[in-house]
Amino acid sequence: MLFQVGGQGARPTFFEMSAAQQLPASLHAALSYSLGVFALRRPILHKVLDYEDEFFALLMAVLESHSLRTTDGSFSESLYGLRRRPVKVSVKSSSSSAEFSDKAYDSALRKRQKVLSVVFLVVLPYFKSKLQSIYNKEREARLQASLWGQGDVRFDEAGVISDQGETPQAQVEATTGEVSNVARIKKNFAALIGVCYPWIHATNEGLSFAYQLLYLLDGTAFYSPALHALGLHVCRATGQELMDSSSRISRIRSRELERLRGPPWLKTVQRVLLNCMYTSLDYAQTGLIAAVFFFKMMEWWYQSAEERMSAPTVYPPPPPPPLPKVAKDGLPLPPDRTLCPLCCQKRNNPSVLSVSGFVFCYSCIFKSVSQHKRCPITLMPATVEQIRRLFHDL
Structure with missing residues (x-):
């Protein structure tokens, strides 16, 4: 039943929309992991890792803008053959008792919607x-x-222990009022985020879950609150639309090449740069998806290797030690093993x-x-500390 919900016609299934939504997170993790591996050999890449959110946002902005411009769909949606279509509500007045609304789709996205x-x-x-990091x-x-405690020892950002209770007078005088005001604003902003962010996150996750549940149960045509706010539906692309998008990309690129101005050598340089950019954008999808699969494969490989290394090694039980020998001048053992060798009676309160x-x-x-x-x-040689009580007689 779950595979059939929303699977008829142009409407994508719940699992197609879920896969398209989770792809950017997997891509971010794959790129971070790859950069972390390369940073072990090239320490200069640690600077990129310090600003990985900014670099990933810039990369996704380029990819999403290009995808929306050429295919009317996001980067992950175009990978699954999905397109975004604005909802146009047209009112029919054929009925005298009530007015009925019918939803139709426009042909392309407007620039504002993109x-x-x-x-x-x-x-x-x-x-x-x-906000999550703050x-x-x-x-x-x-x-x-x-x-x-508030006035006790605390670690600063450099990892140095500082005493909040006793501050040198020279350090207090060196601190300007402007710096203290900026620090106070940052502290108040962080405290505000600490109070408000859990509610914002819970509200966002709750709304997303409600929309996804309604989409799964065919209660709404919008998979997320963002699509509802934009007034966009996601639908499957037909074969004609795929052909039209290919021809549209060709027309856009030829138009951009015709707009080049300047001397011949400058036009040649611009044409080479544009062709390189077009090639990079054409193979960006394949390369990034390959990076995701590579990340998943490496994650599985290292996880299985760690499990094998962390698994306890089972060794065979050691052989029993040899039986102690009775000394030549020692007390002989009784023939019955249940008797005490000293009193030759039934053992009372047995001890070894x-x-x-x-x-x-x-x-x-x-x-x-x-x-x-x-x-x-x-x-x-023995001492009384080496006597051990037995709770089960042998």
Whole structure:
């Protein structure tokens, strides 16, 4: 039933929309992992990792803008053969009792809708990730303050221990009022984010879950609140639309090449740069999707390797130690193993002497070891601390 919900006609299934929505997160993780591996050999890439959110947002802005311009769909939606179509509501007045509304689709997206789509696809997720990082730092600061106290020792950003209770007078004089005001504003903003972000995140996730559930149950045609706010539906692209998009890309590129101005050598340089950019954009989808699959494969490989390395090694049980030998001048063992070798009676309160492993009555072995400081059978040195009580007689 779940595979058939929304699967008829031009409407995508729930699983197509879910896969298209989760692709950017997988792509971000794949690129971060790849840069982290390359940074082990090229330390200069650590600077890129410090601003990975900004670089990824810039990359996605270029890809989303190009995809919306040429295919009327986002980068991940165009990969699954999906297109965005604006909803146009036309009112029919043929009925005298009531008016009926019918939803139809326009042929292409308007420029305003493309710009807003880039905002919802790139800008808002970027700000959400930055708010998430600020919230995490604020939560760690509150946890550290609860552990160390407000006026006790605290770690600064450089990792140096600083005492908040005693501050040198020279350092206080060196701190200007402007810096203190900026620091106070940043602190208040971080505290505000720490209070408001959980509610914002919960509201966003709740609305997204409600829309996805209604889309799955065929209760709404919008998969997310962003599509509802933009007034856009996502539908499957037909074969004619795919051919039209290819011809549209060719017309746009030929028009851009015709607009080149300047001397011949400058036109040649511009034409080479544009062709390189077109080639990069054409193979960007294939390359980035290959990076996602490569990341998943490496994640599975290293995870299985770590599981094999962390799995406990099962060794065969060691052979039992040899039985202690009865000394030549030691006490002989009784023929019945249930008897005490000292009193030759049924063992009472059985206890073992750990140096030899023989079992006696507790009172008998305690007196013997206290007096002779050795095992009465093997004559090995022993103390009363080496007597162990047995709760099950052997």
